[in-house]
Amino acid sequence: MSRSVTRVVVIVAAPLLAVATITMLGSQPSRPVASRPVAGTQVASLRSLQAGASGLGQLAARVTPPPTATPVAASAAPAPVAVRPAPVRPPVRPRPTAPPVSGVGGAAGVEFSLVNQDRAANGVAAVAYSASLARVAQYRAQDMLNRNYFSHYDPSTGQLAFVQLLGLWGIAYSTAGENIAWSTNPSMAGINTMFMNSPDHRANILKAAYHRVGIGVASNGAKTMVVEVFSN
Secondary structure (H helix, E strand, O other): OOOOOOEEEEEEOOOOEEEEEEEEEOOOOOOOOEEOOEOOEOOEEOOOOOOOOOOOOOOOOOOOOOOOOOOOOOOOOOOOOOOOOOOOOOOOOOOOOOOOOOOOOHHHHHHHHHHHHHHHHOOOOOOEEOHHHHHHHHHHHHHHHHHOOOOOEOOOOOOEHHHHHHHHOOOOOOEEEEEEEEEOOOOHHHHHHHHHHOHHHHHHHHOOOOOEEEEEEEEOOOOEEEEEEEEO
16 A cells, blocks of 8 residues: 655745645655755755555464474583673653643644635635644644754654554544744744745645644744644
């Protein structure tokens, strides 16, 4: 079963702002395969990646009994045995806890309104606000600020972070997407304009198959992180 992922990262100045988008079909993460410069911007793209069938495969374990030992003379010295050190396992991150999200308001509410204005202007039905998706979006926005990274992929696991959270918190979907952005200017109107001026971000916002959205906004005073998570 194939999966397609599209991701774009755009960085521009005055004010400094970066955006990235990703669309996921099913629940299998994909890997970045190409990066190419475009004049005046920095763009990284993922195109038509093929993934394995959905679900987790299990490895069959087979045990072969050792051959019968050959008798040796009592005076023979035992053969040396190579001892390998136990592998060192990386530390396990604590299980993410979903942040409380009571309802849409503040900066997230402004962006939610802008998303539905864009959909209405393009003849697409409005999306409903989802508290469960908002928890994923809010966790992602705060986590990227806390750990100082900007990516759809969790640097600890190399996996699509929002897809991991959807599975971890039991949020069902068959198609889902994520837009992410950060800016030194906390204006939601400015960030939304950047989203709509980027074909891949715009495609997520206007996708008719998406019926729900959750929006997370986090700021540390120096920059504002915005995350949109869409699903059917």
